[in-house]
Amino acid sequence: MWTADEIAQLCYAHYSVKLPKQGKPEPNREWTLLAAVVKIQSPANQVCDATDKEVPVTKEVVSMGTGTKCIGQSKMRKSGDILNDSHAEIIARRSFQRYLLHQLHLAAVLKEDSVFVPGTQRGLWKLRPDLSFVFFSSHTPCGDASIIPMLEFEEQPCCPVIRNWAINSPVEKSNNLEDSKNKRDCEDPGSSVAKKMRLGTPAMTLSNSIAHHETQESGSIKPDVSSSNLTKEELDTANGIAPGSFKVVDVYRTGAKCVPGETGDLRKPGAAYHQVGLLRVKPGRGDRTCSMSCSDKMARWNVLGCQGALLMHFLEEPIYLSAVVIGKCPYSQEAMRRALTGRCQEVLALPRGFGVPELKIEQSSLLFEQSRCAVQMQRADIPGRLVPCGAAISWSAVPEHPLDVTANGFPQGITKKEIGSPRARSRISKVELFRSFQKLLSSITEDKQPDSVRVQKLDTYQEYKEAASAYQEAWSALRKKPSFASWIRNPPDYHQFK
Numbered sequence: 001m002w003t004a005d006e007i008a009q010l011c012y013a014h015y016s017v018k019l020p021k022q023g024k025p026e027p028n029r030e031w032t033l034l035a036a037v038v039k040i041q042s043p044a045n046q047v048c049d050a051t052d053k054e055v056p057v058t059k060e061v062v063s064m065g066t067g068t069k070c071i072g073q074s075k076m077r078k079s080g081d082i083l084n085d086s087h088a089e090i091i092a093r094r095s096f097q098r099y100l101l102h103q104l105h106l107a108a109v110l111k112e113d114s115v116f117v118p119g120t121q122r123g124l125w126k127l128r129p130d131l132s133f134v135f136f137s138s139h140t141p142c143g144d145a146s147i148i149p150m151l152e153f154e155e156q157p158c159c160p161v162i163r164n165w166a167i168n169s170p171v172e173k174s175n176n177l178e179d180s181k182n183k184r185d186c187e188d189p190g191s192s193v194a195k196k197m198r199l200g201t202p203a204m205t206l207s208n209s210i211a212h213h214e215t216q217e218s219g220s221i222k223p224d225v226s227s228s229n230l231t232k233e234e235l236d237t238a239n240g241i242a243p244g245s246f247k248v249v250d251v252y253r254t255g256a257k258c259v260p261g262e263t264g265d266l267r268k269p270g271a272a273y274h275q276v277g278l279l280r281v282k283p284g285r286g287d288r289t290c291s292m293s294c295s296d297k298m299a300r301w302n303v304l305g306c307q308g309a310l311l312m313h314f315l316e317e318p319i320y321l322s323a324v325v326i327g328k329c330p331y332s333q334e335a336m337r338r339a340l341t342g343r344c345q346e347v348l349a350l351p352r353g354f355g356v357p358e359l360k361i362e363q364s365s366l367l368f369e370q371s372r373c374a375v376q377m378q379r380a381d382i383p384g385r386l387v388p389c390g391a392a393i394s395w396s397a398v399p400e401h402p403l404d405v406t407a408n409g410f411p412q413g414i415t416k417k418e419i420g421s422p423r424a425r426s427r428i429s430k431v432e433l434f435r436s437f438q439k440l441l442s443s444i445t446e447d448k449q450p451d452s453v454r455v456q457k458l459d460t461y462q463e464y465k466e467a468a469s470a471y472q473e474a475w476s477a478l479r480k481k482p483s484f485a486s487w488i489r490n491p492p493d494y495h496q497f498k
Ligand SMILES: [Zn+2]
Pocket: 087, 088, 089, 141, 142, 293, 294, 295
């Protein structure tokens, strides 16, 4: 039907052609992360071809996101006009919601061709049966999926050795943004701390001050540790290497910290550093964040769908992803499965329409040209810092203003004075997606509106979210599982805007 390389190739081409220069990394100095949602249309699913020939599958990027940052708690706003979490996956998902809102507008208001067809109940829609959505990410999601066993003989799963990294090499320094005290790089196969660990440096100050992912860059230094809290299966299947051949000597690390209430990491040297399967929050710059790791959010999408609560008012069933494809980077099939699907098995008492459909997880062999690894290889010995790009690009397959470039959660170029004005809102911010939702609702005559919004008077964002009862029921059911119980939720006063 499709291959992981085809999906990656399509997304990389879309990035090159459809995304503007604005918001992309500065050549040879910056890198970024990329994520996207790809619509797959396979006519074979719907109609059997009488000639028994294979019917071609069409693939189309419907949303895309880039970004590496996440704002701290102190920068959050009650007006819903800032993007808290600008990791590429989250930008791509919010851009996807924008696309879905447009598709609902096509179906429900304009009566035009759309990805949706009428459901069985009044005002409700469902996905056309010949369509599915594949999620692409240029990198392993931060958090649990990034805790990957590192094997004894493993050298360069991503970048070839281009020099023998010294502790104070230029790139090494580039990891140390701003204050170099009390900090630790994250996401984090090749961070200075991980390397120091492997070099046997005992110091380990655990305060993340940069919110970004990093990819493998280290040389072939082997740590002298062998303990691990990973299961035998995880070790055996890690990185596709035959069971029993290698010893797990360390793990790639994630900068995402455990949420309060979780047992926490052991933080022992080497492979015993992390506990696996735990909920984690993204690191911020000094200020802690309230954003769950991408691994955790993606696991949640597996049960609740990736449309969110608001859109569920219009849908008979949630919109699930059929597959996740990861680009070339440090990767473990077992860690991905553990983080994304393993934690959401056997959720009891899910409402009708919800379930935990099978999620295909694959890796492509193609490297994203603006990933940290690729930029590092291209720049070779150019001196200076290599830093994560501060901007986030959102693109949705919608006719008006498909692009939205932000920095620090606001449209790029906005002055401090403008914050709070309509001009200073990203099109994928909570308040703007809510505005699009309300616009859609008001364009539908009352007798065609779904019951959930007709039978009660709703006003605030919070009220509309709460009124999506099946979604909320599914979310409660998921939180009953110990693996999701400590999920950090934003206080309700962050959702009182209209
Ligand atoms: Zn992330």
